[in-house]
Every structure is written in C-alpha cells, then in structure tokens.
Amino acid sequence: MATSHTELIRKHKQILKSRLAVLNEKESTNYKLGQKNIDVLFYLNYIKFMRVLATRASEIATIEGSSEIMTKHWIDASDFLLSNIEENGTL
Template identity: 35%
Template sequence: MDRKLNTILAKKIAKVASSKESKNPKGKFSLKRTSNVPLLVHLHYIQFMDRLTKEATRLAQRDGSSTVMKKHLLEARESTLKLFRG
C-alpha cells in the first residue's frame, strides 16, 4: 500500500513541478481550495507541500545545484512523508 501511495505521490509531484498551467501570471502555484475539500485536509496539503519544497530546496543547495531536480524531490518526499504519517 505504501509503495503504491509513494508512486502516485511521485507522479503528482512531478506533474505539478513540470506543469505550467498550474502557475498564475506571477509564477506562483495556485493553492485555491475547491468547495468539496474540507478545510483541514486543504491546510494539511499546503503544509505538506511547503515542507516538501523547503526540504527539496535544501537538498539541492547541499548538492550545489541551482535548481531542484527530481532526485531532490524524491529524497525530500521520503523524509517529509515520515513527518506526516499518522
């Protein structure tokens, strides 16, 4: 089950990272909540994505890279998921 969830999450992260449609004109991602998503779930999602991006950025800087690559996201995903498992 965890392996399937990790695969799905990795695909979604890669899709969001490479998607230009999800960006607004200022280049930031839109985090608008749809009406059918509970507020608490949405807030957890925002917190998860924030920690994931910060950790991936930290890993990229540690490697001396100026951009966040897929390998940084995958490494960051593992540590971030450990924090969010209930």
C-alpha cells in the same frame, strides 16, 4: 513531475485518512471526508505539507550544490517528510 506529484497526493491522503480514523476512534465520532470542513482542513494541511516539501527539496539541492531543484531532490524530500510524519505525526 506529474506522476511524482500524484504519488505524493496519494500517500499524503492515505496518511490523513489513517489520522482521521484515529481521531474518530479516540473521540467516538464518525467524521468522513466532506463533513464539517474536513476537506478544507486536509487541503490546508496539504498546502503546509507542500510548503515544507519545497523548502526541504531546496535545502537538499543546496547541499548537493545544484543550481535548481531536480526530481531527485523532490523524491528525497518527500521520502524524508513522509517518514517523519509517520513516525512523529507532524511535519
């Protein structure tokens, strides 16, 4: 699970960096990680992401009739959420 978790963090950070780049372009700013509490905002966003991910993985496990959340459920949930973020910009 550690490698899946690390991969999720990497993908999530890539998406957030691209969103920060868009924000910088729209607002004519030059925010970077570590400035103006951007790290804190990203961390809070990550916590929200993980909460939604856990809920979605639990739903998938329930639909499949599993009594526990397996790695497959986490991966399916992450694929769904990351594609949803890329398409809609929100969880």
